[in-house]
Amino acid sequence: MTDVVVIGAGMSGLICAQQLSRAGYSVVVVDKSRGLGGRLATRRLYETRADHGACYLNPKGELFTSLVDLLCDRHILEVWTDTVYQFTTHTGLSAPQNLRPRYVAPAGMSAIAKFLAQDLNILLNQRVTAINLTDENHWRITLESSREELTAKALVMAIPAPQALMLLAPLGESVLGQNFLENLSSVEFYPCISVMSGYPAGLQTLPDWKAVSLIDNAVLGWIGVDSSKRHQSSQPVFVVQSSASFAQLHLESLDLQPTGQQMLQYAATILKLPWLDTPEWMQVHRWRYAFPSIPWPEKILKAETALPLVCCGDWCGGNLAEGAMLSGFGASQEINQNLENLILPDVNFFKDFP
Numbered sequence: 001m002t003d004v005v006v007i008g009a010g011m012s013g014l015i016c017a018q019q020l021s022r023a024g025y026s027v028v029v030v031d032k033s034r035g036l037g038g039r040l041a042t043r044r045l046y047e048t049r050a051d052h053g054a055c056y057l058n059p060k061g062e063l064f065t066s067l068v069d070l071l072c073d074r075h076i077l078e079v080w081t082d083t084v085y086q087f088t089t090h091t092g093l094s095a096p097q098n099l100r101p102r103y104v105a106p107a108g109m110s111a112i113a114k115f116l117a118q119d120l121n122i123l124l125n126q127r128v129t130a131i132n133l134t135d136e137n138h139w140r141i142t143l144e145s146s147r148e149e150l151t152a153k154a155l156v157m158a159i160p161a162p163q164a165l166m167l168l169a170p171l172g173e174s175v176l177g178q179n180f181l182e183n184l185s186s187v188e189f190y191p192c193i194s195v196m197s198g199y200p201a202g203l204q205t206l207p208d209w210k211a212v213s214l215i216d217n218a219v220l221g222w223i224g225v226d227s228s229k230r231h232q233s234s235q236p237v238f239v240v241q242s243s244a245s246f247a248q249l250h251l252e253s254l255d256l257q258p259t260g261q262q263m264l265q266y267a268a269t270i271l272k273l274p275w276l277d278t279p280e281w282m283q284v285h286r287w288r289y290a291f292p293s294i295p296w297p298e299k300i301l302k303a304e305t306a307l308p309l310v311c312c313g314d315w316c317g318g319n320l321a322e323g324a325m326l327s328g329f330g331a332s333q334e335i336n337q338n339l340e341n342l343i344l345p346d347v348n349f350f351k352d353f354p
Contacts, residue, residue, distance in 0.1 A: 010038025013158030015328030042108025161187035192290035299330035
C-alpha cells in the first residue's frame, strides 16, 4: 500500500510527486517509457543526442521563470537564442521583431526531468494495463511488464487525456461519474512527427539561423539546428517537426522512414539547403498526443469519487511545459486536501534541491 500513485513521469507528474513526497506522503511514479520527461524528450544516438519533443523553454509566468532561473544557476539550462525565425509561403524567411530568450539544456531537455525526479520512487518501463478498485476500496494499478499490482489511497493521471480515458473508462459512470468521463473525452490533441537527422562533420554550409517556425505550412511546423545546443557535437544534427495536418495523414504508417525523408526533401527545397535531404542517418518519431488542440480550461480535472482521482498535464490550462508545471502543483493540492491535509512545501521547493 502506498499513499499516492502518479502515472506519468513528465513535468506535471514529477512536480506533483515531489510536492506530495516532500509533504510526507509515500508516492510511487509509474511511466511506460524507458526515460523520464514525457515531451521533454531527448534521444541518444550516434555518439550525440537530439531533442525530439519540446525543443526549448520560453518562460512567461513568474513561477516558471523562477524554475528556469534556478536551472540556469545549476548549469542545466542556458540561453540558446533569442531569435526564432519565421517562414511563410508568401514572405519567405524573416526574423521576428520581438526577441525573447529561448532556453535549452546542453545535456538534452530530459535533464530537466532528471533534476525534478530527485529522491522520488519511480518505476520506468512499466506500462499500466488496468485500474480497478480493491475490496478494501483502494485503487489497484496493474502493471504489464512485471505482472505486479500497486495499491494506493489516491491516484494521479499525469498523462494525455486520451490515454487516461482508455485506462479509466472501464470503471464506468457508476464509479467516475458521467460528467468526468465526458469532460475527459472532450480533450483532443494534434499529432506531430519528428525527424532527427545527422550530417557530415565537415559540412561548411550551415544556415545562419538556429530555429525556424513555419507558419500555416501544410507539411512542416518547425526546424532547428539541434547540434547548436551542445557544447561539443560530433556532427551537425537537425530536428524537423511536421505540421499537425501532415502528421495526421501519416500517423498510422507502419514505416515512418519514407515520411521522414519526404519532410527532409520538402525542407531542403523551401529553405534552399539542398544537402538537407541526404543525411548520414535519420530517425523518425511519432507523437500521437503532441499538442492539445482542445484543452481542459482548468489546471486539473478531478473525478467526484470517494477515492481521490485527479488528472493533470500540459492539456490542463494550456501553455505546454509551463502549464504542465502549474497543473502538477494543482494536482498535489487537490490530492492533499482529500488525504491528510499536510503542509505542502513552498511552490519554489526546487530551490532546496542539491
